[in-house]
Amino acid sequence: MITGKNYIGKDASAMGNEVLKAYNPTDSSIFPEEFVAATAEEVDAAVNKANSAFQSFKGISYEKRAQFLETIAEEIMALGDALLERASGESGLPVGRFQGERGRTCNQLKMFAAVLRDGSWLDVNIDTAIPDRQPIPKVDLRKMQIPIGPVAVFGASNFPLAFSTAGGDTASALAAGNPVIVKGHEAHLGTNDMVTQAVLRAVEKCNMPDGTFSMVNGGIETGQQLVKHPKVKAVGFTGSLRGGRAIFDLANQRPEPIPVYAEMGSTNPSFLMPDKMASDPEGLANIFANSVALGVGQFCTSPGLLIGIKSAPLNQFIQTLSQALAAKDSVTMLNAKIAKSYYSHRGLAIEQTGVEALGDVNDPGENKGKPLTAKVDGSTFLANPQLHEEIFGPFTLVVACEDITEMLAVAYALSGQLTGTLVAATSDLEAHPEIVDALSTKVGRLLFNGVPTGVEVCHAMQHGGPYPASTDQRTTSVGTAAISRFVRPISYQSWPDSLLPDALKNSNPLGLWRIVDGELTKAAIQ
């Protein structure tokens, strides 16, 4: 079932000599299949085919595109348990986790089908003509969103389904009408191969143009070729700050710069406010211990920073948290590189002056991530930028501040974040609105209690944030608004009604909500 080939549109291709192998982090075994890295010619062919496909794909009706997305979901389901087992084998994450993630992946595809049928993403604005306006006539102008061209997608190791081959970036780019070229993730080569074939079956079943979807395997160089290709018009990426920034820089250095939507994780600070903390320090500690350890801490929204005020309840919280995390099993991480990086980055943090590790700091080996808590004073944290960096894995740092003033200073000292949480009673927020205000300037999502590790896929989700959480804080990589990353507005001036796109026609044949002369309406224009 796994071919190990690249896919230039529907055509399997393996022209290169470099072979990649898939790795099982649980026992460090190597899967048998050989995956052939794409040559520069294959990358070029994939992008050219995508560009040719764009000419017809962008004109296919929204309804047909919606059916295509739904068919991708069906084809992914049709891969059955084999997909779940392979994803588990390549990531060390349990099969059960992939039942959930597969559901999310398919729901995302269906959600964008619904987005296409709803049509609000087209953002139609119409200003009708006023021929007798003085001193000059007012022309008729009609604006809508259109796709931009081939999109390169780089998936994430921590979500081999939902943020990879047919994940949110691919779904939203296709929904918007753009062909997609996926750079297969090296940490789940087989999973990617299977999903690629599922997508290509949907392309065929739905009669989408050949080149609507392509996939190339390879390493950094393959990725660079994609990003630099003149016919690639945008990039979606989920991963490390280092990787995201490198792609961002490369894209901006092109003769024609293109947008890079890189979601690069964050420390997701939680502010433990005094009234709330006093009410149930142990209960809160257990909630956070579970969130920190969830998925072996391998979430972009894992709570890596807990900021409290020195007090007996905070001491109790720290004690319970550190014990709860110490008591958790060491669990296999996504791959050897990530496990190694976890211990080296964590090691660097806990070696800093003033940082106290609250548990066993040894690496148990076998790619296993051992949860750990550490603590540090607010003043030490403020003085040491090293402690502000994300550590990907089941680790959290408690910052114990002298008072609210120091806590506020910590809030202002933070870099951009995907999320920020106020662990607070209403009375805390009323007493200290300045903390909320400070945190709101740093984050894409602001939580009142709860933990940030759940990311709901919906209209109102913002998954993105000020740099370095993402390279474009104006956009989200989760939820319906993700489609807006891959479109641009065009205005038609004085255009004959019969030749306008349906979305802009007087009769409003798509039944869209439109802003006509400043008023929102579904009515036809007389």
Added chain:
Amino acid sequence: MITGKNYIGKDASAMGNEVLKAYNPTDSSIFPEEFVAATAEEVDAAVNKANSAFQSFKGISYEKRAQFLETIAEEIMALGDALLERASGESGLPVGRFQGERGRTCNQLKMFAAVLRDGSWLDVNIDTAIPDRQPIPKVDLRKMQIPIGPVAVFGASNFPLAFSTAGGDTASALAAGNPVIVKGHEAHLGTNDMVTQAVLRAVEKCNMPDGTFSMVNGGIETGQQLVKHPKVKAVGFTGSLRGGRAIFDLANQRPEPIPVYAEMGSTNPSFLMPDKMASDPEGLANIFANSVALGVGQFCTSPGLLIGIKSAPLNQFIQTLSQALAAKDSVTMLNAKIAKSYYSHRGLAIEQTGVEALGDVNDPGENKGKPLTAKVDGSTFLANPQLHEEIFGPFTLVVACEDITEMLAVAYALSGQLTGTLVAATSDLEAHPEIVDALSTKVGRLLFNGVPTGVEVCHAMQHGGPYPASTDQRTTSVGTAAISRFVRPISYQSWPDSLLPDALKNSNPLGLWRIVDGELTKAAIQ
């Protein structure tokens, strides 16, 4: 009335030693006032004051912000004829032109006041909680747009009012809730000084925080300091490709990259379709001659490229166009640098093999721009990228194609454009939809007949386009949507209703259209 100082918020400041002088292009005289270039310390002080002001400015009600924008318009009007005369003296453009441009500038400010009262720019999405959802509860999420922080604005020489100190970039950034620091344009130092004082009077009258608006004079280095300042969060720019790209590159090389909205002009191709061309070649030629010569060709949307198919009507069109342009007076251009650049770039174009200038190619001197037509074959145009570049001034190049196939090749060979025009009968579009399709991938605004030089300020305007027309084709610098450049989304999760921003409260106190659980509504949430 003109002070020649920088304004660090309300405080006039002139710490530096470098003095700039304003220039009158009509007679190359120098105005008497001395303008003191800002020191690095003054630039830093302006940005720091803007950042402090941001903390309170962003929290000021939309209604008060709207009143502030209206007051700026009033204060600009209160400058009276002195402003129009100064703008005319510094630009060579007639006083009458500035009556129109001042009206547009004030209307833009009032339009953004209306945008603030309407509230649709907040793009509110609310997904309510489903506590008993299986397998996990659905949380309450509420998303809206918030301002991003201090914005640096670089005005344009060709619109000293509407695209400068209190122009569209400033109006939209302030409307969104961001303090603005203007880099005063060296080509209209006095005009900028007067408008700066008008804006500062509005800041004072409306009790806006000190630092909501600042202005620094200086050259390239001053601009670079602004773009590199860590507390500047976005840049608005209108001007040349070279200038815009330099700012874009600088902003992307920052440790924290920031968006640059640079509108850099284009050649604005018009496709002269055969049926239409046959109907009235002389009439069309006169319309285009007037558009090319309008404002001495100093518009971002000036039609610099006219693509037709070899035929008797095209010959007639070319003859009438070239004669009409040759018959027009040479008129003073904006400044000596722009006049010099016009003749050097035009000279480079007409020296290319296969290009035939159809008129007097001499520079009459005294900064005057002499209109000129040239023509070239389609194949020569396709083979020579030099001919694709914008020439800022009253020049247009007619590209004579062998047939529709060659015309289509020209359409595909073009770089990104602000506008593209089909000079066409409906029958032309029906016969050649491929031309429309090709052009639509290249432009922000697609015109059916007419000329591109008018830019309506409204909801449905798109003034921006694929690179190199602008650095961010997803945005417009004209019209209500311009506000979206200076905001970002934030989601509130499980937030207590009483502590939510008004836009997100259950009761919908602002009476906004909101998407609640996927449905557009103005209703309160029960």
